[in-house]
Amino acid sequence: MKILIPVDGSANAVRAVDYVIADAVNLKVAPQLCLLNVQWKLDAGNVKLFINQETINDYYREQGAAALAQARAKLDAAGLAYTYHISVGSPAEAVVQYAREHQIDQIVMSAHGQATLSTFLLGSVAGKVVHLAQIPVLLVK
Numbered sequence: 001m002k003i004l005i006p007v008d009g010s011a012n013a014v015r016a017v018d019y020v021i022a023d024a025v026n027l028k029v030a031p032q033l034c035l036l037n038v039q040w041k042l043d044a045g046n047v048k049l050f051i052n053q054e055t056i057n058d059y060y061r062e063q064g065a066a067a068l069a070q071a072r073a074k075l076d077a078a079g080l081a082y083t084y085h086i087s088v089g090s091p092a093e094a095v096v097q098y099a100r101e102h103q104i105d106q107i108v109m110s111a112h113g114q115a116t117l118s119t120f121l122l123g124s125v126a127g128k129v130v131h132l133a134q135i136p137v138l139l140v141k
Contacts, residue, residue, distance in 0.1 A: 009067030012110040033082035037064040038091040092128030111139040
C-alpha cells in the first residue's frame with residue numbers, strides 16, 4: 001500500500017505522521033510512505049526583476065526541507081522507509097496530482113494545518129483534497 005502524507009510543517013501535520021507510524025504495526029506488509037510538502041508559488045510579478053529563479057528555487061527547497069524535518073525524523077526513529085518530495089503550487093491540487101502520478105492508494109493528512117487568509121476565503125486544503133481526490137483520504141485531527 002502506498003500512502004501519501006502531505007506535510008506543511010505544523011504540529012497538526014505531524015499528528016498524521018504519528019497516526020501512520022502507529023497504524024503501520026497493524027499492517028502485514030510495511031507501507032510505502034511518501035511525504036509531500038507543497039510550497040506556494042511566489043507571485044512572480046516584479047520579483048524576478050530582483051531575484052533570479054535559482055534563488056527562488058533555493059528558497060522553495062529550504063522552506064520545504066524545514067517543513068519536512070520533523071516528519072522525517074519521526075519516520076527515521078520508527079525505522080520506516082519513505083520517500084519525500086517538495087512541490088510548488090496550490091497545495092490541494094498538488095497533493096491530488098502527486099497522488100495520481102505516483103499511483104498512491106491512500107492520502108493521510110491533518111484536518112488542520114497552517115492557516116492562511118486563503119483558508120478562510122477558499123476553504124481548507126484538506127477539504128479540497130477530499131473533494132478532488134479519487135482515492136481514500138483519511139483526515140487526522
